[in-house]
Structure formats: C-alpha cells, structure tokens
Amino acid sequence: MFNLILFGPPGSGKGTQSERLITKYGLKHLSTGDLLRSEIVAQTPLGIEAKKIMDKGQLVPDEVVIGMISSALDNNPNAKGFLFDGFPRTVAQAEALDKLLKLKDTQINAMISLLVSEEELIKRLLNRGLTSGRSDDTNEEVIRARIVEYRNKTSVVADYYKQFDKLAEIKGEGSIDEIFEALQNEIEKHMVV
Numbered sequence: 488m489f490n491l492i493l494f495g496p497p498g499s500g501k502g503t504q505s506e507r508l509i510t511k512y513g514l515k516h517l518s519t520g521d522l523l524r525s526e527i528v529a530q531t532p533l534g535i536e537a538k539k540i541m542d543k544g545q546l547v548p549d550e551v552v553i554g555m556i557s558s559a560l561d562n563n564p565n566a567k568g569f570l571f572d573g574f575p576r577t578v579a580q581a582e583a584l585d586k587l588l589k590l591k592d593t594q595i596n597a598m599i600s601l602l603v604s605e606e607e608l609i610k611r612l613l614n615r616g617l618t619s620g621r622s623d624d625t626n627e628e629v630i631r632a633r634i635v636e637y638r639n640k641t642s643v644v645a646d647y648y649k650q651f652d653k654l655a656e657i658k659g660e661g662s663i664d665e666i667f668e669a670l671q672n673e674i675e676k677h678m679v680v
C-alpha cells in the first residue's frame with residue numbers, strides 16, 4: 488500500500504491537488520471535510536453538531552473524525568492506498584491514525600505539506616466562498632479563526648511526521664500544474680517501485 492497525507496492550512500490547495508493525485512496513483516481519497524459535509528447534507532445528528540463547530544471555524548472533536556476515518560478504512564479493504572486530506576489535524580489524530588493503520592499492517596509513507604502565505608490563503612478562501620456554497624468560506628472572521636486553529640493545533644502535526652523522516656515541504660504557490668509536478672516528484676521519491 489502507499490498512504491499519503493496531503494497537509495497544509497485551509498486554502499492551501501489540498502482538495503484540488505488531491506483530485507489529480509488520486510487519479511494518477513489510484514489512491515482512495517479520504518477528506519474529513521468532505522465526509523463531514525456529507526453528514527451535514529444528510530442532516531444526521533453528527534452533521535448537525537459538526538456544522539455548528541465548523542461555522543465557527545473550529546475543529547470538530549478528535550473522536551468524531553477518528554471514528555469517521557476508522558469506518559472509511561474498514562469500508563475500503565481493497566484500496567491500493569489512501570490519500571488523507573484534512574486529516575490528521577491534531578497530534579491525537581495522528582497517533583490514532585498510526586494505530587489504525589498498524590492494525591491493517593500498513594503505515595503512512597509520506598506527508599507532503601503545501602506552504603502558502605496567510606495573505607494568499609485569505610484571498611483564495613474568500614474567492615472560493617463566492618462559488619463554493621460553503622458558509623465557512625464567506626466570512627473573513629471565520630476564515631481567520633480557521634487559520635488560527637491551524638497555527639495552534641494543526642501545524643505541529645508536521646513535526647510529528649518529521650521525527651519519523653516522513654515530512655516533505657513544497658511551495659503551494661504557483662500554477663496548479665507546477666504544484667502537481669512538484670508533488671509527483673516528492674511522491675515518487677517515497678514510492679518503492
């Protein structure tokens with residue numbers, strides 16, 4: 488299996504690049520943001536609770552997203568590998584993911600982090616808000632709160648993978664094609680052929 492984490496702040500381009508990467512490498516895309524938004528659309532109790540938190544720009548509780556990822560792993564027993572997008576977002580989530588993968592005799596091969604300036608992130612997110620229909624993209628205060636959550640709770644997750652020599656950082660500014668190219672170069676370094 489090849490398991491990759493695409494990492495970076497909100498608006499860094501994880502979703503866009505994930506779509507291309509899953510096609511190229513045949514990975515199963517697991518985005519906790521997308522999974523949560525499906526729960527919201529279906530108006531499940533989990534979705535209703537999560538929406539209140541997401542609309543404030545805060546992180547939903549670890550046990551909620553860990554449970555979702557655990558089910559997704561169980562539901563895809565034949566996957567060639569997974570691309571995690573928007574997960575793990577806390578060290579507790581990273582530790583839980585390691586345990587879940589270990590139970591399946593596999594592990595994270597690499598984390599690639601997309602580096603983008605805060606100014607650019609805010610611009611991209613406000614712009615995305617014009618068409619995404621996402622309530623958390625339309626309000627600058629909520630966008631700033633998401634970036635603060637990232638800084639306080641999520642950015643340390645990169646250090647977690649760095650200690651195992653699994654972290655690579657690439658520039659997340661430039662054209663979509665250029666960034667995709669840089670991602671492929673990084674991935675191929677970590678893939679055993």
Ligand code: ADP
Pocket residue numbers: 496497498519520521523540541542544545546547548549552572573574575576580623633
């Ligand atoms: P973005 O990265 O652009 O903010 P996402 O779709 O990844 O978009 O996440 C949207 C929101 O969903 C987050 O602001 C957070 O409230 C919630 N969320 C998504 N993934 C997680 C996670 N792993 N842990 C906690 N909350 C999460």
